[in-house]
Amino acid sequence: MDYEQSPNRAYGGAAVGSGGRQKKAPVPVKIIVAGGFGVGKTTTVGAISEISPLTTEAEMTSASVGIDNPGQASMKTTTTIAMDFGVLTIDQTLKLYIFGTPGQSRFAFMWDDLIKGALGALVVVDTNRIDDCYPAVDYFERAGLPFVVGVNTFNGQMQYSLDEVRWALAVREDVPVLAYDARFRASVRDALLVVLDQALDKAIRQKAT
Amino acid sequence: MTYPDPDDPAYPARPSVRPFLQSGPQSAGGYRPAPRDEQPPATDPTATLRPFVITSGRTDGADPDIGMETQVTVNPAATPVRLSPEMRAIVGLCVEPVSVAEISARLRLHLGVTRILVGDLRAAGQLDVHVLDNETPDPETIMRVIRGLRAIT
Numbered sequence: 001m002d003y004e005q006s007p008n009r010a011y012g013g014a015a016v017g018s019g020g021r022q023k024k025a026p027v028p029v030k031i032i033v034a035g036g037f038g039v040g041k042t043t044t045v046g047a048i049s050e051i052s053p054l055t056t057e058a059e060m061t062s063a064s065v066g067i068d069n070p071g072q073a074s075m076k077t078t079t080t081i082a083m084d085f086g087v088l089t090i091d092q093t094l095k096l097y098i099f100g101t102p103g104q105s106r107f108a109f110m111w112d113d114l115i116k117g118a119l120g121a122l123v124v125v126d127t128n129r130i131d132d133c134y135p136a137v138d139y140f141e142r143a144g145l146p147f148v149v150g151v152n153t154f155n156g157q158m159q160y161s162l163d164e165v166r167w168a169l170a171v172r173e174d175v176p177v178l179a180y181d182a183r184f185r186a187s188v189r190d191a192l193l194v195v196l197d198q199a200l201d202k203a204i205r206q207k208a209t
Numbered sequence: 210m211t212y213p214d215p216d217d218p219a220y221p222a223r224p225s226v227r228p229f230l231q232s233g234p235q236s237a238g239g240y241r242p243a244p245r246d247e248q249p250p251a252t253d254p255t256a257t258l259r260p261f262v263i264t265s266g267r268t269d270g271a272d273p274d275i276g277m278e279t280q281v282t283v284n285p286a287a288t289p290v291r292l293s294p295e296m297r298a299i300v301g302l303c304v305e306p307v308s309v310a311e312i313s314a315r316l317r318l319h320l321g322v323t324r325i326l327v328g329d330l331r332a333a334g335q336l337d338v339h340v341l342d343n344e345t346p347d348p349e350t351i352m353r354v355i356r357g358l359r360a361i362t
Contacts, residue, residue, distance in 0.1 A: 024306075025280035025281075025282055025306035025337075025339040026280060026306060027280075027341065027346075027350065028278035028279065028280055028308060028341075029278075029346050029350060029351075029354055030277075030278045048361075054310070054311060054314035054315070055314055056277070056310050056313040056314045056320045056323075057313070057319050057320060083277075083310075083320075085277075085310055085314075087308075087311075088357075088358070088361075090353060090354055090357030090358075091353070091357060094350070094353055094354065094357070095278075095280075095308075096354055096357070096358070097277070097278040097308065097310070099277065099278075099310070111242075112242060112243045113276065113277070114277070115242075116276055117276060117278075117341065117346070119346060119351060119354070131227075134227045137227065138227070139241075139242065142241055142242050143242040168227065169227055170227050185361070185362075186362070189358055189359075189361060192358060193355060193358055193359065196351055196354055196355045196358065197355075199351050200348055200351045200352065200355065203346065203347060203348040203351055204348050207347070207348060
């Protein structure tokens with residue numbers, strides 16, 4: 001199918017088509033929050049978003065029904081094959097979107113679309129089911145997307161130390177591994193700021209080359 | 210940094226190391242990022258979802274420029290035409306700049322369906338799709354996000 005190509009696709013959202021005077025659309029930027037079921041992705045998104053998290057359904061086959069394992073301690077009984085996302089308006093011309101995406105490899109087909117233009121990712125880890133996040137870590141490493149490993153300390157308790165989590169994930173030394181609490185806005189904000197620091201480093205490196 | 214000896218019985222319940230870490234390029238080490246200029250693999254036709262009835266059966270062909278966070282607005286110069294209920298609902302939402310993901314969520318439309326319909330409406334001149342030129346935002350934009358995020362409490 002043919003789509004008209006805009007003659008001036010300037011960064012900043014030049015309107016495509018023949019629109020005359022028009023309210024300027026904000027520039028969207030996005031951060032990805034990835035992790036297994038029940039690790040606190042939606043809580044993370046909801047803590048920082050200015051709207052209650054919205055849900056959009058994406059492609060899914062029925063093959064995974066019955067596979068998802070929210071763990072024994074979790075009370076989560078339903079699994080939605082969907083992406084939760086939130087919005088944070090930075091200013092009138094800049095909007096931050098936070099997309100929560102399942103971390104299992106069978107959802108990975110969505111990630112190619114998702115990481116396009118993304119600033120970075122926060123990989124949420126539950127130390128009870130640490131292997132849930134391996135596919136996401138593998139993927140972000142290969143894609144060269146800046147990411148941060150965030151251990152969600154559900155009740156302020158962690159079964160393993162951050163060093164042990166780092167050992168298990170075997171991520172590069174420059175990938176931050178941090179603990180945060182998905183229920184608290186300030187904690188999520190700080191975790192996202194670490195992601196943004198990584199994104200900034202990469203953007204500056206890219207600009208220098 | 211020192212790590213405990215993996216064979217040390219004093220650490221019996223440690224998580225296992227990430228399995229595909231040392232895998233070569235041909236191993237089954239999970240999903241890999243798709244090459245940028247390659248089309249996504251064709252999906253099994255039997256696995257397509259019913260919502261695609263409203264896209265006349267199309268499940269792909271969505272403009273790759275239209276991402277989930279891409280901002281969409283009504284084209285004020287559009288000529289009024291008869292639209293399907295779904296398309297009318299989309300146009301109704303886009304009076305204010307709105308993202309494709311928000312359209313999908315608010316109208317409970319499948320994301321893939323939304324992208325196709327938005328692409329159709331753009332081609333028909335009903336919507337302005339604000340496509341960003343450079344994929345990765347520049348440092349200045351990231352700095353603005355950092356400042357904005359620091360400002361919230």
